[in-house]
Amino acid sequence: MAERAAKDALFTAFATVAKALGNGRRAEIVDVLAQGERSVDELAGEIEQSVANTSQHLQALARAGLVRSRRDGTRVVYRVASDEVAALWEMLRSVASTHLAEVEVLAAAYLGDRGDIERVSAGELHARLVDGTVTVLDVRPRREYASGHIRGATHAPLDELPRLADEMTRGSEVVAYCRGPYCVYADDAVRLLRARGVAARRLDTGFPEWRRAGLPVALAG
Amino acid sequence: MAERAAKDALFTAFATVAKALGNGRRAEIVDVLAQGERSVDELAGEIEQSVANTSQHLQALARAGLVRSRRDGTRVVYRVASDEVAALWEMLRSVASTHLAEVEVLAAAYLGDRGDIERVSAGELHARLVDGTVTVLDVRPRREYASGHIRGATHAPLDELPRLADEMTRGSEVVAYCRGPYCVYADDAVRLLRARGVAARRLDTGFPEWRRAGLPVALAG
DNA sequence: CAATAAATCAAGCGATTACTTGAGTATATG
């Protein structure tokens, strides 16, 4: 029956999008691009794959409509096609973490035991920001901070954190955030700060999630 | 570096979930299960695949944590693992339809030209339901209506619709709904009703989306 | 306990995937 063939083709098209995210390296690429646009070369470095392979993965993502590219001189710069794509990636991660037991194990292997790291939800952090009772630190690389950050946050990359820690009021609480829930930077920052006697917690998500939730941000002009 | 291996493993685990949805037949299965639980046999019938193949697809989905099963006599009944899974499927469909041009084409091939079918959003329908200025028809199979439907909706499967149409007040507007945005039943119902002079539109989504949005439903006791 | 129904398992196949390597193509720069 032709109707069956048409239905199969439609669902195969839906599946195309999932298939594009159905590879760890492509998932990593989307995760990085959720922070902001990147050239093929930069992405290859971030995911530690050959340029040729990275390029092919990017084309696979582009065929599925998840990323777009533009030329900038000799470079080709890729970005996620829309916020919806980043939201889909976030939801996928969430489903995986609640339904696949192994994710917890693998996350622990990658990030270390995080039992000691206290977390703050976006809602709570927003309330504290409005009150002015919290110092927010963005511990991502400078470029990511520059292209957009939580409104009122200070840039504090890990290598400058020891210096900054000494300047911090011992009384006021600090919240660090970075790329997302599975990003190590904020964990490392919290540990470093607590070791120096600063009361520190981390945002349980990251900047892309904060922005998509419609919470206040400062964006690059 | 071990850290890289750990990161790769974590992202590969995330990708496992996407991979499970990265096949048209498995996507169809999730789409059906979003309506309610089904046995392997029933599912095989719905997606027109062999029982063996369907069983294998179900096991793939179960390994990815997307579905669960229970035994009921000689049958094994599968269901989506949680509402979050159905929501992920909905979002995937949405991303595909906004970012993959071919989805529009394939949907038209499967559903026919829908330009003539007027659509109502869930928000508008809810408002009209509260006012009592609309008749809502559930045009899904009896079993699906029985396991849960929009509160206040009448069951009106396509084969009974001609009879029911004659009883309808010509003045009051009718809204039909079924499984989701890509389900034919509501389209067919609208065409049938309009051909008989009844002002009919369709809900732009379906029952699972309505329920997940927290709108009023009647569930099986 | 035999017979039946429903599902799973195992083996096999052609097609696809993920990577590598090496060549080819744009674009910018001295």
Next chain:
DNA sequence: CATATACTCAAGTAATCGCTTGATTTATTG
């Protein structure tokens, strides 16, 4: 215009995927 940089393309290979077929397991029923 030659050279360098950044990316894409093409071909090859081992591994995986999607399906089929036929045997096997699990639970119910006469």
